[in-house]
Amino acid sequence: MGKKALLTYALAAGVLIGPLSTAGWAAEGHAQADPRPVGVVESRAPLNVREKPTVYSDVVKQLHPHERVLLSCQKRGGWVDGNPVWYRLHGSKGWVSARYVHNLQPVRPC
Incomplete structure (x- = not known):
């Protein structure tokens, strides 16, 4: 050959x-040694990134289905389909509902 x-x-x-x-x-x-946890968007449609951890907050951007994102921390916020946990995105002021993001590593509290 x-x-x-x-x-x-x-x-x-x-x-x-x-x-x-x-x-x-x-x-x-x-970097492979990046300490921030990774999450994967688990939705069929674009996922809204909110200014605050509630569905009543303004949308600041959207994420695509199956997109990988870096997560900074988690906190309780508005309930989404029985889940009150929200993740703050690293490098952004935005929040996403944990109902639609699967964390691949543990996420520290904010």
Whole structure:
């Protein structure tokens, strides 16, 4: 097998495997040793990021389904489908309901 074919296979494997591995996450500008917990948006439609931890607060932006986000901390806020927990996003003044974000690591209280 030629060098060009090997390179093509290696690149294809990297494209398929990279985003699913921790190396793919680190390659997107996030250090592997980042202490902030990661969350994944678990909704079918865009998720509203709110100014305060309540559904009555202004929407500051939206997140896409299955998007990964860094979480700063958690606190109780307005209830959303039986869940009163809200996560503050890292690097943003916004809050998202824990009902629609699955935390992949424990999240400290605010």
